[in-house]
Amino acid sequence: xxxxxxxxxxxxxxxxxxxxxxxxxxxxxRLAPVEVAFETYGTLDxxxxxxxxxxxxxxxxxxxxxxxxxxxxxGWWDRLIGPGRPIDTDRFFVVSPNLLGGCQGTTGPSSxxxxxxxxxxxxxxxxxxxxxxxxxxxxxxxxxxERLHAAIGGSLGGMQALQWALDDPQAMRRCAAICASxxxxxxxxxxxxxxxxxxxxxxxxxxxAYHDTGWGPNIGLAVARMMAHITYLxxxxxxxxxxxxxxxxxxxxxxxxxxxxEHYLHHQGASFLARFDxxxxxxxxxxMDYFTPFEEPGAADRLGGNPTSFLAVSFSSDWRFxxxxxxxxxxxxxxxxxxxxxxxxxxxxxxxxxxxxVPEYHEAVRAFLAGGxxxxxxx
Amino acid sequence: xxxxxxxxxxxxxxxxxxxxxxxxxxxxxRLAPVEVAFETYGTLDxxxxxxxxxxxxxxxxxxxxxxxxxxxxxGWWDRLIGPGRPIDTDRFFVVSPNLLGGCQGTTGPSSxxxxxxxxxxxxxxxxxxxxxxxxxxxxxxxxxxERLHAAIGGSLGGMQALQWALDDPQAMRRCAAICASxxxxxxxxxxxxxxxxxxxxxxxxxxxAYHDTGWGPNIGLAVARMMAHITYLxxxxxxxxxxxxxxxxxxxxxxxxxxxxEHYLHHQGASFLARFDxxxxxxxxxxMDYFTPFEEPGAADRLGGNPTSFLAVSFSSDWRFxxxxxxxxxxxxxxxxxxxxxxxxxxxxxxxxxxxxVPEYHEAVRAFLAGGxxxxxxx
Numbered sequence: 001x002x003x004x005x006x007x008x009x010x011x012x013x014x015x016x017x018x019x020x021x022x023x024x025x026x027x028x029x030r031l032a033p034v035e036v037a038f039e040t041y042g043t044l045d046x047x048x049x050x051x052x053x054x055x056x057x058x059x060x061x062x063x064x065x066x067x068x069x070x071x072x073x074x075g076w077w078d079r080l081i082g083p084g085r086p087i088d089t090d091r092f093f094v095v096s097p098n099l100l101g102g103c104q105g106t107t108g109p110s111s112x113x114x115x116x117x118x119x120x121x122x123x124x125x126x127x128x129x130x131x132x133x134x135x136x137x138x139x140x141x142x143x144x145x146e147r148l149h150a151a152i153g154g155s156l157g158g159m160q161a162l163q164w165a166l167d168d169p170q171a172m173r174r175c176a177a178i179c180a181s182x183x184x185x186x187x188x189x190x191x192x193x194x195x196x197x198x199x200x201x202x203x204x205x206x207x208x209a210y211h212d213t214g215w216g217p218n219i220g221l222a223v224a225r226m227m228a229h230i231t232y233l234x235x236x237x238x239x240x241x242x243x244x245x246x247x248x249x250x251x252x253x254x255x256x257x258x259x260x261x262e263h264y265l266h267h268q269g270a271s272f273l274a275r276f277d278x279x280x281x282x283x284x285x286x287x288m289d290y291f292t293p294f295e296e297p298g299a300a301d302r303l304g305g306n307p308t309s310f311l312a313v314s315f316s317s318d319w320r321f322x323x324x325x326x327x328x329x330x331x332x333x334x335x336x337x338x339x340x341x342x343x344x345x346x347x348x349x350x351x352x353x354x355x356x357x358v359p360e361y362h363e364a365v366r367a368f369l370a371g372g373x374x375x376x377x378x379x
Numbered sequence: 380x381x382x383x384x385x386x387x388x389x390x391x392x393x394x395x396x397x398x399x400x401x402x403x404x405x406x407x408x409r410l411a412p413v414e415v416a417f418e419t420y421g422t423l424d425x426x427x428x429x430x431x432x433x434x435x436x437x438x439x440x441x442x443x444x445x446x447x448x449x450x451x452x453x454g455w456w457d458r459l460i461g462p463g464r465p466i467d468t469d470r471f472f473v474v475s476p477n478l479l480g481g482c483q484g485t486t487g488p489s490s491x492x493x494x495x496x497x498x499x500x501x502x503x504x505x506x507x508x509x510x511x512x513x514x515x516x517x518x519x520x521x522x523x524x525e526r527l528h529a530a531i532g533g534s535l536g537g538m539q540a541l542q543w544a545l546d547d548p549q550a551m552r553r554c555a556a557i558c559a560s561x562x563x564x565x566x567x568x569x570x571x572x573x574x575x576x577x578x579x580x581x582x583x584x585x586x587x588a589y590h591d592t593g594w595g596p597n598i599g600l601a602v603a604r605m606m607a608h609i610t611y612l613x614x615x616x617x618x619x620x621x622x623x624x625x626x627x628x629x630x631x632x633x634x635x636x637x638x639x640x641e642h643y644l645h646h647q648g649a650s651f652l653a654r655f656d657x658x659x660x661x662x663x664x665x666x667m668d669y670f671t672p673f674e675e676p677g678a679a680d681r682l683g684g685n686p687t688s689f690l691a692v693s694f695s696s697d698w699r700f701x702x703x704x705x706x707x708x709x710x711x712x713x714x715x716x717x718x719x720x721x722x723x724x725x726x727x728x729x730x731x732x733x734x735x736x737v738p739e740y741h742e743a744v745r746a747f748l749a750g751g752x753x754x755x756x757x758x
Contacts, residue, residue, distance in 0.1 A: 027632075126632045186617035186640040187609065193641040194605045196634060197648075198577065201598045219580045220602075226573045227606055230566065235698075238565035244671075253406075253505045253669055255575060255661050261565040262572040269576075282634050290632055292623075319614075319698075 005082040006041055006089060009066030013037050013105055016138040023134065029125035036139055037062045037105025038097035041081060042089035051145045052087055053136060054096040055153030055160035058284050059276055061104035064096040079357055086366035092149060100135045101127055101284055103277035110211055110277045121208035129291045133164040148172035150369055154179055154354035155321060156284065159291050166293055169306040176311045176368055178354045179318050181325035182332065183292050191231055192285040195224035199278045208279055221278045222269030229268045234317035234350035294332040303336025310340035311368045313361055315353040384461040385420055385468060388445030392416050392484055395517040408504035415518055416441045416484025417476035420460060421468035430524045431466055431748065432515060433475040434532030434539035437663050438655055440483035443475040458736055465745040471528060479514045480506055480663055482656035489590055489656045501587035508670045512543040527551035529748055533558055533733035534700060535663065538670050545672055548685040555690040555747055557733045558697050560704035561711065562671050570610055571664040574603035578657045587658055600657045601648030608647045613696035613729035673711040682715025689719035690747045692740055694732040
């Protein structure tokens with residue numbers, strides 16, 4: 001069904017905003033320079049009409065597909081992107097950047113501010129999903145692409161795709177928001193605030209100036225990650241993966257890790273520290289809390305005539321952004337007269353389903369990106 | 380429907396085990412002295428047959444009903460216990476102790492070990508739900524009660540009632556386990572392990588010897604409590620209570636608390652520090668993880684002929700110990716030939732429903748404790 005996947009891929013970097021042409025955020029704040037790390041896969045057609053823009057989720061990066069030298073360690077969406085895969089690199093030119101505010105090559109709060117010679121830290125301005133999209137649009141301009149075939153992303157990635165299509169009706173033919181939300185619930189915000197507090201209250205956080213001190217909010221960030229990781233899975237996936245298995249079946253009961261699920265979460269917390277930054281975690285989670293594109297003044301009016309085709313996919317066991325979030329999102333689009341469809345996929349793997357091999361989901365993405373052409377061919 | 384409630388109540392203390400007669404734990408470890416804090420409500424009949432034993436949950440205490448001087452601050456189960464209430468103090472003599480390992484008057488890891496003159500700390504032995512019951516049984520002996528009318532508890536409290544009825548078929552006529560579990564799921568354990576890690580990794584924990592240092596794992600305990608508190612509520616209860624309301628509607632976006640749900644959780648974390656001890660939190664959560672009464676060797680055989688009537692109550696929105704936990708518990712009892720019934724109550728308030736005014740639940744408890752008599756009277 002899918003091809004052999006991409007081979008070696010690499011991350012590029014480009015400065016998209018500089019002192020003479022700073023990034024102007026929705027808040028009015030200005031930021032420069034803004035460098036963006038990105039990867040591309042596949043080939044841009046001569047008419048530059050086959051680009052698919054991939055937006056990553058909270059802890060993703062530009063490395064969505066292929067590998068950087070070790071074929072066993074592949075990009076976070078390698079299951080979806082590649083020759084013959086749902087985001088088919090035989091057909092599409094795929095662009096995948098690290099987000100503004102990120103910590104994997106794109107300018108974020110842990111980047112050095114050239115004006116001061118110090119890392120931005122908590123002086124980094126708050127930014128919105130719209131600001132993430134502003135940077136995406138600049139990257140697209142740099143690549144010489146005027147209109148996308150599609151933008152697609154999961155979770156926070158879906159929010160970016162949605163915001164982009166709402167703000168610029170001509171930006172793309174298709175917009176796919178996978179297990180995304182257009183309005184976090186109180187419980188969503190609750191989990192995020194506890195994660196943030198674990199980081200902010202960690203003495204190692206040092207008011208955000210922890211870099212270069214040999215110390216940092218590692219306890220808080222690991223606890224935040226372990227907790228969040230629970231919310232990405234489901235009762236069923238936990239039961240299937242771990243049940244009540246213990247690492248040492250007849251170990252003495254104690255307070256430290258004993259059950260396999262505990263060892264797994266400890267590993268998740270520890271490995272996260274090696275690849276992620278606490279400030280980025282704070283900023284990006286907060287950006288999600290404030291994302292309410294349909295509640296902006298005039299939002300409903302602006303939907304009329306938007307020619308974009310929208311797809312929302314939800315997963316039955318996702319209790320972070322479950323079906324009700326996609327229903328709300330698609331409902332708002334449909335009420336505004338847009339072409340929008342919600343595919344509710346049955347999957348036991350919770351929110352993380354968007355990263356996994358869930359055939360019904362992969363087929364929905366494949367068919368959506370292929371658009372009407374395949375349907376005509378099949379008729 | 381319910382009476383005016385109890386007036387002023389008070390906590391008593393009694394030493395139930397001492398050096399000459401130590402508490403022998405299931406592990407073989409010995410512990411002395413063991414002092415127990417408890418309250419009683421109502422009057423013990425002359426035939427001493429009207430006692431109802433109340434077992435508290437993770438963060439409860441002996442003060443289940445009435446008040447200690449401020450009528451606005453009432454015991455944690457005051458809605459259920461009192462004259463005319465489901466656990467009717469006009470009819471029953473109610474006994475409510477603080478658990479072994481607790482921090483509200485009963486000996487626990489933060490108590491001073493007279494052998495060393497220091498607090499037990501992490502040298503406090505691990506204990507089981509069966510050990511909690513061993514102490515309950517001694518308290519009952521002290522009160523001169525041979526057989527209970529009923530034992531009842533919610534969550535960890537229900538586990539104690541269940542263990543007690545399984546270990547001693549003559550101990551009680553009725554056993555009510557409200558939103559309890561006889562086998563925590565991997566996801567249940569996952570939340571508990573993250574809470575414990577937040578405490579254990581907090582530098583203020585100091586290997587458990589934080590008392591009397593002017594410092595403690597306050598960050599970890601507050602984070603643990605905030606996270607656990609989310610799991611006690613439900614999407615719907617969060618939505619109803621808070622929605623997306625902000626404390627200051629046009630505040631500048633920032634990383635600190637802004638939405639009402641954030642302020643609420645912060646308050647929950649802070650107020651918990653004033654009344655609870657981190658070591659007790661570690662030990663009691665761990666005791667729950669290891670509770671699997673039906674998986675002990677010979678457990679199924681021992682069920683035969685147990686004359687106790689069992690009631691399990693679950694709440695539809697409880698995603699901590701939901702209906703599947705009560706179904707499992709009741710299923711095991713029924714397969715063993717016991718009289719056991721599961722009442723699945725519709726309630727939007729999540730796990731915390733067991734503390735709240737949920738009429739169907741209150742009526743189920745009332746009818747169960749009243750037993751056959753009321754049914755005959757109604758016929």
